[in-house]
Amino acid sequence: MPAMLTDVFRGHPIHLPHSHQPDFTSLRELPDSYKWTPKDDLLFAAAPSPPTTGENIPLIDLDHPDAANQIGHACRTWGAFQIANHGVPLGLLQDIEFLTGSLFRLPVQRKLKAARSETGVSGYGVARIASFFNKKMWSEGFTITGSPLNDFRKLWPQLHLNYCDIVEEYEEQMKKLASKLMWLALKSLGVSEEDVEWASLNSDLNWAQAALQLNHYPVCPEPDRAMGLAAHTDSTLLTILCQNNTAGLQVFRDDLGWVTVPPVPGSLVVNVGDLFHILSNGLFKSVLHRARVNQTRARLSVAFLWGPQSDIKISPVPKLVSPVELPLYRSVTWTEYLRTKATHFNKALSMIRNHREE
Ligand SMILES: C=C1C[C@]23C[C@@]1(O)CC[C@H]2[C@@]12CCC[C@@](C)(C(=O)O1)[C@H]2[C@@H]3C(=O)O
């Protein structure tokens, strides 16, 4: 039985001080431990794209006949795009946003009842990547893998079953959408289901698994010096992000710097993760992104982090490899990759890169 996402960090404990999580609303000044400088993150001060260039990740209508090519182009140039007409009911997006808001409005002591353990994936706390930075991030998170029942019972003794239903329905919809997006993107490269062995053997989506990451970025007294979620790439095949109507997500482009992704009501943001970069033999860009905060409005986001079951080995699709286009990466399971990332963070991709023989 392969390790499930839930067990990924068993034997790989990490000490993160969730219990020191402050009551953000009570802080009138930004404590020094939350003040970021370029020393704390080399890209902290990287120039943002001037708003006049108007360059931004594309908004793609999934009903458009050319959607596959538009998605492929976005994956190659940005590693991110927004989608409209995605088929996920608006009411469900509102429900998951409501659930997220209700969760983070709970008193800190209640949230800590469901704190993530040192070897766990699920629960309340700071993002796992926090361990790589000297400064703290102005955010709190809640990760869900598998059933949230046990955690939700601790958070909402009365209402937990309603909230579990919302998560189940949301994950169901996201699973279908993520798979559709992956095949549309691959289609743009001339790759179909028959070309991807592990998927064609399991066409009913049983080859996939996911985590749901709920994020809260409270109002911040000094947003220019704070960081909501530090720059990172996701380890996933694809991540689908639902953000409330407050801007904060930024994506990085070498030629443009940091570009803010504007919230578009009813749309969803899609990020290419490291595993899709590997699968596409480097053609799709695993996008570096981060979340900034602001002084007037709290921000919520819900990330659906989607990847393969833990026994599936991901490697460049054979059709995209040739004597001139050598496979850039060796094969890796999601579990192996998450563990590599937990140790080497932004060096993880280069750890599994094949080095060309001289
Ligand atoms: C499946 C996963 C991806 C993730 C690590 C995790 O085990 C669960 C949380 C995910 C998340 C969300 C916030 C950013 C991120 C880098 C992190 O620290 O936790 C991602 C992880 C990832 O994609 O590597």
Ligand SMILES: O=C(O)CCC(=O)C(=O)O
């Ligand atoms: O809140 C956001 O916009 C980004 C969240 C994110 O990157 C993540 O959860 O992995």
Ligand SMILES: [Fe+2]
């Ligand atoms: Fe992310």
